Amino acid sequence: MTHMDLNTPASLETIQASTRVLAxxxxxxxxxxxxxxxxEMQTLYPSVDANAFALAWRAGYVPAMARVQSGELGWxxxxxxxxxxxxxxxxxxxxxxxxxxxxxxxxxxxxxxDAWPDSVAGLLRLKKKFxxxxxxxxxxxxxxxxxxxxxxxxxxxxxxxxxxxxxxxPATYLGVANxxxxxxxxxxxxxxHHDDLAGARACGLRTAYIERPLEFGASRVKDVSPQAGNDxxxxxxxxxxxxxxx
Amino acid sequence: MTHMDLNTPASLETIQASTRVLAxxxxxxxxxxxxxxxxEMQTLYPSVDANAFALAWRAGYVPAMARVQSGELGWxxxxxxxxxxxxxxxxxxxxxxxxxxxxxxxxxxxxxxDAWPDSVAGLLRLKKKFxxxxxxxxxxxxxxxxxxxxxxxxxxxxxxxxxxxxxxxPATYLGVANxxxxxxxxxxxxxxHHDDLAGARACGLRTAYIERPLEFGASRVKDVSPQAGNDxxxxxxxxxxxxxxx
Numbered sequence: 001m002t003h004m005d006l007n008t009p010a011s012l013e014t015i016q017a018s019t020r021v022l023a024x025x026x027x028x029x030x031x032x033x034x035x036x037x038x039x040e041m042q043t044l045y046p047s048v049d050a051n052a053f054a055l056a057w058r059a060g061y062v063p064a065m066a067r068v069q070s071g072e073l074g075w076x077x078x079x080x081x082x083x084x085x086x087x088x089x090x091x092x093x094x095x096x097x098x099x100x101x102x103x104x105x106x107x108x109x110x111x112x113x114d115a116w117p118d119s120v121a122g123l124l125r126l127k128k129k130f131x132x133x134x135x136x137x138x139x140x141x142x143x144x145x146x147x148x149x150x151x152x153x154x155x156x157x158x159x160x161x162x163x164x165x166x167x168x169x170p171a172t173y174l175g176v177a178n179x180x181x182x183x184x185x186x187x188x189x190x191x192x193h194h195d196d197l198a199g200a201r202a203c204g205l206r207t208a209y210i211e212r213p214l215e216f217g218a219s220r221v222k223d224v225s226p227q228a229g230n231d232x233x234x235x236x237x238x239x240x241x242x243x244x245x246x
Numbered sequence: 247m248t249h250m251d252l253n254t255p256a257s258l259e260t261i262q263a264s265t266r267v268l269a270x271x272x273x274x275x276x277x278x279x280x281x282x283x284x285x286e287m288q289t290l291y292p293s294v295d296a297n298a299f300a301l302a303w304r305a306g307y308v309p310a311m312a313r314v315q316s317g318e319l320g321w322x323x324x325x326x327x328x329x330x331x332x333x334x335x336x337x338x339x340x341x342x343x344x345x346x347x348x349x350x351x352x353x354x355x356x357x358x359x360d361a362w363p364d365s366v367a368g369l370l371r372l373k374k375k376f377x378x379x380x381x382x383x384x385x386x387x388x389x390x391x392x393x394x395x396x397x398x399x400x401x402x403x404x405x406x407x408x409x410x411x412x413x414x415x416p417a418t419y420l421g422v423a424n425x426x427x428x429x430x431x432x433x434x435x436x437x438x439h440h441d442d443l444a445g446a447r448a449c450g451l452r453t454a455y456i457e458r459p460l461e462f463g464a465s466r467v468k469d470v471s472p473q474a475g476n477d478x479x480x481x482x483x484x485x486x487x488x489x490x491x492x
Binding site for chain 2: 079131133139140141143144145147148155156157158161162179180181
């Protein structure tokens with residue numbers, strides 16, 4: 001179920017010998033945001049179309065970050081962006097009656113996302129050979145709470161919040177290399193999103209694509225066929241551990 | 247072996263009910279820098295007075311940070327400060343012959359410090375009830391490597407490097423509250439140094455003093471008697487877990 005991309009720029013031997021740090025995208029790559037939000041909505045607000053709600057909330061994410069990146073908003077953490085999107089979204093789902101405490105609780109669902117079934121086992125294998133860290137646009141508090149909730153065994157939690165820039169800003173990818181005093185090619189970004197991997201590759205990092213066909217749920221299955229440029233292509237995090245000899 | 251300070255400003259019940267995050271000073275509080283450096287020097291350079299060497303290296307730390315705090319040096323990580331101090335120190339210990347690779351290796355001893363015997367067990371107990379993080383002047387890479395070396399189970403690695411300020415700058419203590427979106431009194435700084443605890447207290451954090459009488463080795467035993475102002479006074483991290491009901 002795991003295989004290398006045919007256009008791999010670096011040999012597996014080179015990658016295994018030179019990679020020191022694996023930096024992971026989180027939403028969709030390590031945790032199942034769609035399934036987690038659907039399950040929580042079905043419990044809390046069963047009359048709402050949970051699939052549509054989860055997709056709409058996530059769809060607001062890139063435009064909200066773009067308002068920060070353009071300078072329209074000053075530096076804003078994802079917790080605050082999630083809340084702005086949520087408040088905008090509640091009317092169309094008949095949830096305007098939610099009070100402040102209910103909105104705060106619902107917004108924190110992003111701190112309570114469940115891992116994909118392979119994530120913890122795969123990370124534990126990878127952690128024996130590499131330093132494993134997050135590199136997410138999620139804020140430090142969110143990522144820390146999520147790690148406690150889902151049992152994710154990070155060596156270090158890194159975030160856009162540390163670098164004051166959102167991916168795909170080069171400051172994030174190069175920031176990881178700087179933190180560990182390494183060359184960019186000694187860092188590998190592991191992500192389920194080609195645009196994120198392209199940003200990392202442009203900075204000289206190695207890249208591993210992780211298939212997550214159900215990231216957006218069963219109603220919108222993702223094309224996870226290999227694309228040129230990525231160093232590795234893995235079915236899941238156990239597959240990545242296989243490829244990296246862990 | 248553990249007891250509360252007689253001048254405790256907050257009751258133990260209040261502290262147990264309201265504390266959410268324990269932030270730990272690292273050098274001396276969680277890891278034994280003196281003993282670790284002595285052991286490594288005795289192995290690498292047995293002719294050197296390892297105790298004097300360790301004490302001299304550490305003594306250069308506060309003056310080096312003061313050069314950053316005064317603006318004489320721009321933002322500089324502890325790894326670089328340790329190296330500057332080391333280079334200054336080698337002549338008086340007859341080690342000017344060390345080449346670049348040997349100096350790099352020796353400087354990284356700060357990434358390989360051993361934990362005090364109680365640290366890992368105490369942290370594992372505390373982690374079940376609280377979020378546990380570092381709050382150290384050590385840089386993120388150093389703290390991450392140390393955690394892997396010593397098995398320290400942090401939920402999150404925070405550092406002066408994140409806040410671009412060294413303790414006791416208020417930006418560091420208040421930075422932890424900001425990261426977790428909490429009030430200062432919901433954070434407790436745990437440290438073996440009264441000046442660090444005083445800085446945290448001035449920002450509204452709770453404080454726990456950890457006795458480490460042998461921080462500077464057997465030749466310079468530290469007075470660890472209770473001082474007024476700290477919320478808790480513990481013999482070690484297991485004692486802190488006892489006090490906090492973990």
